[in-house]
Amino acid sequence: MDRKSEVLLDFEHLDAAETARRASAFRALMNRRRTVRDFSDRPVPRAVIEDCVMTAATAPSGANQQPWTFVCISDPQTKRRIREAAEEEERGFYAGRASEEWLEALAPLGTDENKPFLETAPWLIAIFAQRYGTTEDGRRIKHYYVPESVGIASGFLIAALHGAGLATLTHTPSPMGFLNEICGRPENEKAVILLVAGYPAERATVPDIARKPAGQVLVWRE
Ligand code: IYR
Numbered sequence: 702m703d704r705k706s707e708v709l710l711d712f713e714h715l716d717a718a719e720t721a722r723r724a725s726a727f728r729a730l731m732n733r734r735r736t737v738r739d740f741s742d743r744p745v746p747r748a749v750i751e752d753c754v755m756t757a758a759t760a761p762s763g764a765n766q767q768p769w770t771f772v773c774i775s776d777p778q779t780k781r782r783i784r785e786a787a788e789e790e791e792r793g794f795y796a797g798r799a800s801e802e803w804l805e806a807l808a809p810l811g812t813d814e815n816k817p818f819l820e821t822a823p824w825l826i827a828i829f830a831q832r833y834g835t836t837e838d839g840r841r842i843k844h845y846y847v848p849e850s851v852g853i854a855s856g857f858l859i860a861a862l863h864g865a866g867l868a869t870l871t872h873t874p875s876p877m878g879f880l881n882e883i884c885g886r887p888e889n890e891k892a893v894i895l896l897v898a899g900y901p902a903e904r905a906t907v908p909d910i911a912r913k914p915a916g917q918v919l920v921w922r923e
Contacts, residue, residue, distance in 0.1 A: 731860065732912075737868035738812070739905035740822035740897065747775070749865055750824055750898070757858035763846030768831040769854050772884040775824050779883060783827075784819035786879040787872075787895070791816065794875060810908050818870060822899035827880050828855055829890040841889075848893075855894055862898050868905075870897040 715723065754771045762768060774780060791814035795804070819825060830851040834842035855871075862869050872895045880892035 730864065734859070734863045735868070735907045736870055737901045737905055737907060738818055738870055739902040740818045740868070740870075741900045741902045742821050742823065743900045745823045745867060745899055747773075749867075750826070753858060753861035753865060753867075753898075754826065756861035757854045760850065760854035760857045762850035762854070763844065766831075766834060766842075766844050766850070768834070768844045768847045769851050770829040770831065770886065770890055771858070772827040772829065772880075772886065773824060774827065774884070777820070780820050780825060782883050783825060783880070783895070784816055786883065787816050787819055787874040788814055790874050790876065790879070809910055816872075816874075818897050819872075819895075821902075822870075822897045824898045826858070826896040826898060827884050827886075827892055828858070828894040828896060829880075829884075829886055830893050831890055833889050835889065851893055855896070858896065862896075866900075867898050868901045872897055 750773050754773065757771065758767065758769070774783070795814045799807075828851065830847050831844060832847060833844050836842060859869050859871065873893075874895060877892040877895065880886070880895065881888075881890065884892075886892075
C-alpha cells in the first residue's frame with residue numbers, strides 16, 4: 702500500500718482576531734439563507750452553477766471516493782418531464798402515502814403536490830449518490846459512508862449557491878427513481894436530492910418558522 706503525502710501549502714494561517722471575524726461573518730451569511738419555493742425565471746449562467754458544483758465536489762468523503770454525480774438541468778423540456786413525474790409522485794404522497802403525522806409536520810411549510818418551481822427556476826441539480834463504483838472492466842468497488850459523504854457535499858453546494866446570491870430549495874420528491882431515467886444515470890446511482898436553484902420571485906414568501914436557539918443545539922463540555 703503506497704501512502705504518498707505532500708506538504709500542506711496553501712492553508713491560510715490566521716490570527717485570533719481574523720479567525721473570529723471570519724467565523725462571525727460566515728455565520729451571518731449562512732443565517733440569511735432561507736429555503737425558497739417561489740422562484741423567478743431570471744437566468745443564471747452555467748459558469749456560476751459549474752463553480753458551485755465544483756465547490757460541492759471539494760467536500761470530504763469516505764475513503765476520498767467522492768461518490769457523487771451532479772446532473773445540472775436547464776433544458777425546459779427536461780424540466781417539464783421532471784415536474785410532471787414529481788407531481789405525479791407527490792399526488793400519491795399527499796393523497797394517501799403520507800401519514801397524518803407526516804402531513805401535520807409539513808403543515809407549517811404550506812407545501813402541496815403542485816411544483817411549478819420545477820419549471821420556473823433556471824436550474825435543477827439532481828444529486829446522485831453512487832452506492833458503489835465500477836472499474837473500467839466492470840468490477841464493483843465498494844463505497845464507504847455514501848449518505849454522509851453526499852450529504853456533506855450537498856451542504857457545500859447549498860452554501861456555495863447561497864454565497865453566490867442564489868436561492869435554493871432542497872426538494873425530495875419521493876420516490877425519486879424517475880430521475881435515473883430522465884437524467885440517464887446508471888443503476889448504481891440513487892437520486893437523493895433535487896436541488897432547485899435560481900433567484901427568488903419578486904415578493905416571494907417563506908414560512909414563518911425559526912431556527913432553534915443555541916441552547917437547544919449546542920452542548921459544551923469545557
Ligand atoms: N416531498 C413532498 C413532501 C415534503 C416532505 C418533507 I420531509 C419536506 O421537508 C417538505 C416536503 C414535497 O416536496 O411536497
